[in-house]
Amino acid sequence: MPAPAPSSPAPFARVQDWFRGHRGLVDAVLALVLWVFLTFVTAVSSLDGREAAWLVVVSTIQLGPLAWRRTRPDVSFGIIAAGHLLQLLVASDPLPSNISALMSAYAVAAYSRHRRVRQVALVAATVAGPLAIIDWDGYEDTPLTALVFSALMYSGLALVCWLWGDLTRKRRELVSRLQEQNDALRRDRDQRARLAAQDERTRIAREMHDIVAHSLSVVVVQADGAAYTANHSVDFDREHAHRALTTIGTTAREALAETRRLVGVLRTAEDEGGDPTDLVYTPTETLADLPDLVDRIAATGIDVTLDQRVDPSAVPRETGLAAYRIVQESLTNVIKHAGPRPRVRVLVEAGPQLRVEVRDDGRGAAADDDGNGHGIIGMRERAASVGGTMTAGPARGGGYVVAATLPFDHEVAR
Secondary structure (H helix, E strand, O other): OOOOOOOOOOHHOOOOOOOOOHHHEEEEEEHHHHHHHHHHHHHHHHHOHHHHHHHHHHHHHHHHHHHHHHOOHHHHHHHHHHHHHHHHHHHOOOOOOHHHHHHHHHHHHOOOOOHHHHHHHHHHHHHHHHHHHHOOOHHHOOOOOHHHHHHHHHHHHHHHHHHHHHHHHHHHHHHHHHHHHHHHHHHHHHHHHHHHHHHHHHHHHHHHHHHHHHHHHHHHHHHHHHHHHHOOOOOHHHHHHHHHHHHHHHHHHHHHHHHHHHHOOOOOOHHHHOOOOOOOOOOOOOHHHHHHHHHHHHOOOEEEEEEOOOOOOHHHHHHHHHHHHHHHHHHHHHHHHHHOOOEEEEEEEEEEEEEEEEOOOOOOOOOOOOOOHHHHHHHHHHHHHHOOOOEEEEEEOOOEEEEEEEEEEOOOOO
16 A cells, blocks of 8 residues: 555645735734833833833834834844934833834844845944933943943844844845746746757658658659550550559548648758758668667767667658657767766667667766757657657666667568
8 A cells, every 4th residue: 555645745735825924914913022021021120100101102113013023124224223322312121122123123124125224223233222221221330341342242132133033034036046047947947848859759750751752753753654554555454553653643642732731841952962952851860770879879989889780661651750860869978978888779679660779878867958958859859750659767786778669561571
């Protein structure tokens, strides 16, 4: 029985998404809770009612803007800073609401888009400790070393919060840039893959047209000649032969016209250095050309052997061409990526389908890939063009293997 699937983190992810999508509401609730609790503590701890009223006002100015600390960090920081300056005038002791200074230092460094505002917040965090020591009455008779230590501690707390926020912002910007680069690379990869596939399809279309056009051109000539002979011969049923051969010629012409209409890409004599208005119908490579291909590859210093267990003449031309191109591209990849002096075995055998395998003992999964090639895409398009399949990947025990299975319905000679 299959193992049970691991529990999905979807509920936690949904909670995170909800908090990210409702930042204003979350910050407002936090600011309200802090204001209720800390302002109550401030009012209760004050003995003078008038002083308590001023302290409540100062606490409100310091805590209220926390509701905008992420959505409008610049405004929030400015109001909170003004609240602490007001505290220097109306209070001589620390307040519970001073925690807003640390939260604001983090928020403005993490979320502000203005560099100057972040720099002002850094300066404010630096001078916060000395100003607090000068203003608060509890440090009047404190030794100088204790004053310096206390000032450094208060400023250090604010600076740590600011630096934490600054690192958070830089990390978020870095992740955003990397995501943009990944998206751009992904789009570029997909576009190059589409272009490579389209180029291969265009090449396939031209070669298919050449094959069919060459064959049909021969059929048309032979059928027309036979029809002419039948009309002028007295040795057999000329009427029957005439109808049969005329049908062959008509069908061949219609097939040729349909091929031209569907493919839409004709190779002209310009490709061969001649008149671009003349069509050239030349057969392309088949399985019979594999020995020559293997010999050319062997001449480069690669130990390559061919094990061909099929009669090339019994293989349909389209299937043979697809097999030839797959072997050709596989051997090209061996030259590029397999490393020094690899051994390669090319197997072509027939059964219910034509099987093509190119296996080497090179670098395999450790091979370098410059990312500029589309050979596997082209081979896959080749196989798909004749209704087959193709796989490629590192082989067990090292090396690399390309295997293709192509439709092969004809009777073959083994």
